[in-house]
Amino acid sequence: MFTYFRDIGLGITTVLKSMGVAWRHLFTPSVTLQYPTEKWTMPERSRARLLNIIEDCIGCGQCARVCPTECIRIQTEKRGKEEPEIVASNGTAIKLRTIVFDIDMTLCCYCALCTFACPTHCLVMTPAYEYSVYDKREHVYHFAKERSKIDKPPGGPSPAAA
């Protein structure tokens, strides 16, 4: 008999207690972010879409070699002797002309190994994360700007400007 009444009392008090908790939360500010209108400020060094600063690229192909998903495709050709000497921003001489530098972001696994391999730090990950498209072919980013100086390009479609 005692436990019967104690249980009823316990039931009432716990219900009131849980209602109190719910009432407090009714007025705590919401944690929802109204995404398309409000956005996270991404951390400065967050790793999302890849970007190649093609002016600094020496065409060494280390990024393509280290990539676990093989999403980077590079084609280079030797620069002619008569062409003016150019250097990357860290002083490395650029001896190869990068005619194809494609990154397929549908394959990228965001491991960032390529950025560590890059000797001139021209391949970086940017905080840009909103790049959905309707056609997945648009996810192949073409970074190479220079066209082949040789008459016949060494195969593959001519790279469009990024």
Next chain:
Amino acid sequence: MESIEKLLQLIPHYEGLPELLRLALPMLVSCVLVFALLALAVLFLVWLERKVSAHIQDRLGPMYVGGWHGWAQTLADALKLLLKEDIVPESADKVLFKMAPFVVFLGAFAAFVVVPFGAMSFVTDLNIGVLYVVAVGSLSVIGLIMAGWASNNKYSLYGGMRAAAQIISYEIPSAIAIMTVIIYVGSLSMVDIVNAQKGGILHWFIFRNPFVFLGFVVYFVASLAEVNRTPFDIPEAESELVAGYHTEYSGMRFAFFFLAEYANMILVASVATTLFLGGWTSVLPGGTQLVPGPILFFGKALVLIFVQMWLRWSLPRLRVDQLMYLSWKVLLPVSLALVLGVGWLAVDW
């Protein structure tokens, strides 16, 4: 209905209409009026429920449709449900399956006939009003078990059976809790009950004596179970039974179950308002009516509905045995004791 009849008499040549039409027209108009108001209220309450639940869980809820805090979300949802395909399972009992949602809704809808929303705004004043509400209100259990059986689905059947067990069990304490008020008034008419509470907040039955206050609590808890709201939502327990009795329903028929659920919520809140919270009468002592009765009535009912929602998002679902324990071993003895207490106070020794 009298006020509607007066309104209809403004139609030119109303007296010249055939007898049958003059009899049917006021009924039809009041039916449509109640239905329209009910549907509007349900649309609002579904939105409110989503908002309340969202804010209790530190979310925002619907925010886009219609501009201001997603006010048109339920409008869009209702439109979607009406346009969706009406799927009837191959092995279902087609007739019962199609009928069930309307039977469920009928129970809630028909009970509104006797609820006095204001001094003049009620459809009819039955001299057995409270009994009628209790009787018609439990009609919906037939619809629920019909839906559960006709779906030919184990989850639906479980849901229907649970609904029957639950609603019938909780009818008893809720009806006995209503008795505490009826002993005071000595009448079953809803209008008489409201009139007996005129004169401000201290004249409401809930504040007249402690037994009636506890009677209100018992009625409120039992009514939660009668309308299948959490913590008593075992007939549609989604984690066990998919959706209970309405598992197989889609489109407009599902919408009707939804409508019935919220209409039932409004019904029990309205009945509790009428019986315990003074109906449409004023809050102020002395009984000066500053706001129109119907608005006050809906305000009081809305507070009760908000408490229902608040409870829903605070408490977990009860187990079947706990549910039966609460009804038969706690609420029933307590309500009987309350009736005895009120009777003891009411007797002029």
